[in-house]
Amino acid sequence: GQQLNQSPQSMFIQEGEDVSMNCTSSSIFNTWLWYKQEPGEGPVLLIALYKAGELTSNGRLTAQFGITRKDSFLNISASIPSDVGIYFCAGQYDYGQNFVFGPGTRLSVLP
Amino acid sequence: EPEVTQTPSHQVTQMGQEVILRCVPISNHLYFYWYRQILGQKVEFLVSFYNNEISEKSEIFDDQFSVERPDGSNFTLKIRSTKLEDSAMYFCASRNAGTGANYGYTFGSGTRLTVV
Numbered sequence: 107g108q109q110l111n112q113s114p115q116s117m118f119i120q121e122g123e124d125v126s127m128n129c130t131s132s133s134i135f136n137t138w139l140w141y142k143q144e145p146g147e148g149p150v151l152l153i154a155l156y157k158a159g160e161l162t163s164n165g166r167l168t169a170q171f172g173i174t175r176k177d178s179f180l181n182i183s184a185s186i187p188s189d190v191g192i193y194f195c196a197g198q199y200d201y202g203q204n205f206v207f208g209p210g211t212r213l214s215v216l217p
Numbered sequence: 218e219p220e221v222t223q224t225p226s227h228q229v230t231q232m233g234q235e236v237i238l239r240c241v242p243i244s245n246h247l248y249f250y251w252y253r254q255i256l257g258q259k260v261e262f263l264v265s266f267y268n269n270e271i272s273e274k275s276e277i278f279d280d281q282f283s284v285e286r287p288d289g290s291n292f293t294l295k296i297r298s299t300k301l302e303d304s305a306m307y308f309c310a311s312r313n314a315g316t317g318a319n320y321g322y323t324f325g326s327g328t329r330l331t332v333v
Contacts, residue, residue: 139321148221148308148324149260194260204250204273205322207260 110197110208118214125182127211129195137198138178139205140169144191152193153180185215219243221325223309229331230299238294238328240309249292250310250322251284253277260308266292299332306330 112129119125129138137156141149153164155171155178162169166183178195192212196205222241230236242249251263264274266284283295292311296303306329310322 141324146326146329148310148326150324151321154321196260204262204265204275206262207252209259 110195110206112193112195112208112211114211115209116212116214118216119185120216121185121187123185125185125189125213126179127181127193127213128177128179129197129208130177131197132176133197133199134175135197135199136175137205138169138171139196139198140167140178140180141194141196141207142191143194143210149194182213185213187215187217189213190215219323221309221311221323223307223325223328225328226326227329227331229333232301232332233298236296236299236330238296238307238309238330240292240294240311240325241290242292242309242311243313243323244290246311246313246323248272248312248314249284249286251294252308252310252324253305254308254327255305263294263307296330299330301332304330304332 110129110131139154140152142152143149152167153162153169158171158175159173160171169180171178192210194210195208198205224239249266252260253263254260262275264278264284265272281297285293306327308327309325312322
């Protein structure tokens with residue numbers, strides 16, 4: 107079945123640093139979503155991407171839909187302690203189908 | 218901000234017992250989902266529900282599982298005879314019929330199911 111890989115699996119950064127993480131697939135997806143999950147909570151949607159090459163921002167977060175439609179990137183600028191959490195990508199092959207989630211990137215921000 | 222509400226937040230049950238997890242999706246949403254997340258692992262799709270019927274389900278969603286929308290507001294997941302490996306966080310999600318900025322699911326906070 108369709109699977110997503112995320113890298114890195116985890117990262118420790120200093121407050122104020124920029125963060126980059128990515129999500130790759132062996133299959134083409136038509137929609138990419140990025141979610142953040144904090145402990146004990148459900149995933150919260152950060153950014154949705156619908157077209158290859160699309161670049162979308164949400165505050166300090168920027169995500170891009172890869173040209174090949176097999177990857178997506180999420181960048182966080184000037185990280186702050188509340189950025190801590192697990193970041194999941196989710197891909198959808200076709201409209202109306204369920205989303206497949208990646209395994210997540212665990213972000214820790216050191217003061 | 219509209220929310221997806223799940224109850225209970227934590228349920229402990231004995232192996233072999235039936236459990237019902239409850240969700241109240243956002244009121245104008247038409248598509249409903251259950252996902253689960255085993256501790257420390259990724260979020261896995263279980264089932265999607267639209268127009269009062271299952272539209273898609275995963276291999277995980279076997280005969281032990283069922284979903285129901287008993288009235289206009291609740292969406293439930295029933296596990297008939299729980300197994301130890303059913304222990305997980307179960308997330309309900311809903312979305313409206315549109316595309317664009319409102320397309321992504323809204324997730325509830327989850328029900329932590331512990332089977333002992």
